[in-house]
Amino acid sequence: IASNPMYIPDIDVGKLALVWIMAPHQLLALGLQGHTGTGKTELALYLADRLNLPIYIVKIHARMNPQDIEGSYVLDSENNQTITRKEYGPAAKAYRNGGILLMDEFDKASGELTSAMHLLVEGKPWPLEMFKETIMKHPQCFIIGTANTYGNGHDERYITSNQMDQAFLSRFMWLETQYPNVIQESKILEKFAPRLPRHLRNDIIKLANAFRDAALGPNRDGNIDDPIQCIFSTRVMIAWAYYIQTFGIFRTLKQSLDAVFLKSVSRDDAEIANDIVTKVFGDDIHKPLKNLLEKK
Structure with a gap:
């Protein structure tokens, strides 16, 4: 195989x-x-x-x-x-x-x-x-x-x-097995989604690690008070990069992120999850891909 x-x-x-x-x-x-x-x-x-x-x-x-x-x-x-x-x-x-x-x-x-x-x-x-x-x-x-x-x-x-x-x-x-580090995930996204600008790929990786910090702690050892239960895995990261592209330039990042991740987050974690997204992306999460492609 x-x-x-x-x-x-x-x-x-x-x-x-x-x-x-x-x-x-x-x-x-x-x-x-x-x-x-x-x-x-x-x-x-x-x-x-x-x-x-x-x-x-x-x-x-x-x-x-x-x-x-x-x-x-x-x-x-x-x-x-x-x-x-x-x-x-x-x-x-x-x-x-x-x-x-x-x-x-x-x-x-x-x-x-x-x-x-x-x-x-x-x-x-x-x-x-x-x-x-x-x-x-x-x-x-x-x-x-x-x-x-x-x-x-x-x-x-x-x-x-x-x-x-x-x-x-x-x-x-x-x-x-652990999640890849930032450098490894950068190589993965560069290979998988080369048409996305580097700043956007970097923000995707930053968001993935922000969720992992909240779920598993900064050392990824589970040593954290009141962890969230949702996990932003490398699989989710790749899927989001893929669907950002396939959703097209006129749809927002939030629409594709909802589809691949946020809709599966439990109600208990939903508010925290949205706060994490806003902290990393700010207003860009609600902008269409076309606007972000023009951003340097």
Whole structure:
């Protein structure tokens, strides 16, 4: 699967992920933890693409059961007859055939599912209950999980995250993904939206970081009193730059920002969010793009 050509990995996190994947043995699975839009899934896709590995993606959710990742028997047609055959799930395919197994948002898994995955993430012989067989891990199977939390349970920002037992969490080597710094995001926007003037791209980045300060604190460690719950991720930043352009020169910045971000902000955070926007952009937020393109 081709990775996002706009994605720029964090150098330190990317190097450590390579250390893990290129080591003679993966004694632990790799856990990528970070806030929404910090590039967890993008990093896994990037590694698979650059290392020419197949990738099997499992979107984890609370109602998923072991059968969904192990596989099941399905009805099929052969020689005008209905037959029953095995259909291995994505996790079983990766385990048997090799490649990266990406368990996306695995902190949303139920206790039943994580219990079924203990041997899987540890790389041991894995019994598939549905087929009454045990499969062995391929020597080039690499298991990566992404999560918004460290499995601590309910979070005010990520309310669907579940609490996971320590026995499961201890089977992962954890790397934390962060939002790109100002210089990195400047390069991303310059690459993605070169037709927008530099002063406008800089203000977009300034607004993104003002929201992150209010949500996560200046050190991005969550050490802040009364944080807002909305997150202005790099994904949102890129989307806004894109829709500023596609909305056209006669629509205001506020119209595109409403569409990609502000309309999704909770009522509790709405007033603070609008204050942050006004502090960064002032009256420019209500001006059409045409006026801002003329501004030097």
